[in-house]
Amino acid sequence: MMLAQLQRQQREEQILLSLDNLTYATREQLQVINSLGGDRNAQRILARMEKDKLLLAARYEKKVYHLSNKGKQIIGSAQGKLNKKEVTHALMRNDLYIKLGMPEKxxxxxxxxxxxxxxxxxxxxxxxxxxxxxxxxxxxxxxxxxxxxxxxxxxxxxxxxxxxxxxxxxxxxxxxxxxxxxxxxxxxxxxxxxxxxxx
Missing domain, CATH: 3.40.630 (Aminopeptidase)
Structure with a gap:
């Protein structure tokens, strides 16, 4: 496997793992948590992952991402059925996680x-x-x-x-x-x- 392909796969798996933990996340949150660089780079990475059916996105005030079944399989996620009522709650928790300096444990x-x-x-x-x-x-x-x-x-x-x-x-x-x-x-x-x- 070529180095660039391997790095891309590792980055995608890292994003999938963080989404498994966060449940729902905006582009801005994933960008900070996964160090995806500038806005355009983050949008490009997430758009490709969405196209490859690794992620699903829904439009609220902003685009909100969550794992697809294919994404769950790749990382062995045990995440169950999601509840759309929890979107705002999850996004607020992510904001606080970032505000607190992303505590390790x-x-x-x-x-x-x-x-x-x-x-x-x-x-x-x-x-x-x-x-x-x-x-x-x-x-x-x-x-x-x-x-x-x-x-x-x-x-x-x-x-x-x-x-x-x-x-x-x-x-x-x-x-x-x-x-x-x-x-x-x-x-x-x-x-x-x-x-x-x-x-």
Whole structure:
């Protein structure tokens, strides 16, 4: 196999693997995450992959890519049927992943259980020996968010007893009003937190 062909195959597999992890992504997100260079280069690569039926794309406010069955087979993806209702949520999570400097060990929707309690953060990662839990505030009610923060407070105690640090709860939200309400709840309940906004 010629070198150029091999490099192309490796790059395509890298893009497929990142999409397997992200579920949905825009060209801009794939461009940053996979270091695809300038806009024209990224568009050319993704258009070719779409033509070769490795990717599928749907038009929302922007073109949004996801794995095709052929793409899944190439990388051995176990990704199930996709839910179009999750597009905005997935794109927001990708934006935050990039904003946070693309943490190395980024686990999407991995369940955390203790005692009779259970939480499924939108993402979890460890940085500087500290657990970080990510919540994407897209369409949830503030009552639901407040209940989650209370559960994170309980989880924080468990993690402190076991690992001697308080985890950081990271919110990504869509409006200034929601940011203020989340800040208020986190401070009242007493969890370590950071809030990012798509505002």
């Amino acid at each position: 980024w686990f999407k929707e991995r369940s955390v259980s203790w005692g009779d309690n259970k939480l499924i953060p939108d993402a979890t990662f460890i940085r500087n020996d500290t657990y970080h839990f990510v919540e994407i505030d897209n369409q949830q009610t503030m009552v639901t968010n407040k209940d989650k923060i209370k559960k994170y407070k309980e989880l924080s105690k468990v993690i402190f007893n076991q690992y001697k640090h308080h985890p950081i709860l990271i919110w990504y939200t869509v409006s200034e009003l929601r940011r203020k309400k989340l800040k208020e709840s986190c401070e009242t309940i007493g969890v370590k937190y950071r809030i990012y906004g798509n505002m």
